[in-house]
Amino acid sequence: MTAPKPLELWLVRHARPLAPEGLCYGRLDLPADAAHTQARAEALARAWQASPADDGPAMAWHSPSARAHALARAAAACGLPHATADARLQEMDFGHWEGQPWDGIARNALDAWAQDFFHHCPGQGESVARLLTRVADALRDGLSQAHACGARRVLWFTHAGVIRAVEVCLRQPGLQPPTSMAARDWPSTVCDFGHWIVHRME
Known part of the structure; x- marks a missing residue:
């Protein structure tokens, strides 16, 4: 009996947003640089077409934010599958911190988040715990539909x-979100704007 072929999970970050350096933005709906969006869509299409999984069907979703949707549209025009919006793929909500320079946010407010990284809601927005729960739900749903x-x-x-x-959920049994986490355990690096990470799911 032939073993099932592995499934690839492509995580693509939106192109460079039109925002000043050092700005706090998550749910804030910033547009992305149009030229950078197009260039990254073309690069993604080349990588997608070169993938060993190119001969099989694919499913795609995008965050509803303008910067993510723009890259999804540009990629579809380059031959990638059309993506469906999923609100669970939105960036973390920083509440009233949104649109403020990070160095303008009160030190005691930042310290409060650091002291309770998992449950605290920065800017009275969204906690890391809530972010992980919705992302884990979307991940399990998407993989289930794909299978x-x-x-x-x-x-x-x-x-x-x-x-x-x-990245955190992939380390958990059953793709379940963790029940606690310290700031030091949060992934410190991520791909650059308009780039992507591919995971092979056995």
């Missing part, structure tokens, strides 16, 4: 925080 229809690739157009959350 059900025989897809060999799942493609997400999303954000740095969501990609980090996926």
Whole structure:
């Protein structure tokens, strides 16, 4: 009996946003640089077409944010599958911190988050615990749908925080979110704007 082929999970970060350096933005709906979006869509299409899984069906989703949706549209125009919006792929919500320079946020407010990294809601927005729960739900749903229809690739157009959350969930049994986490355990690096990470799911 032939073993099932592995499924590829492509996590694509949106292109460079039109925002000043040092700005706090998560749910803030910033547009992305159009030229960079197009260039990264073309690069993604080349990598996608060169993948060993190119001969099989694929499923795609995007964050509803303008910067992620723009890359999804540009990629579809380059031959990638059309993506469906999923609100669970949005970036973390920083509440009233959104749109403020990071160095303008009160030190005691940042310290409060660091002291309770998992449950604290920065800017009265969204906690890391809530981010992980919704991303884990989307991940399990997407992989389940892909397996059900025989897809060999799942493609997400999303954000740095969501990609980090996926990295955390992939280390957990059953893709369940952890029940606690310290700031030091949060992934410290992520792919650059318009780049991607591919995981092979056996």
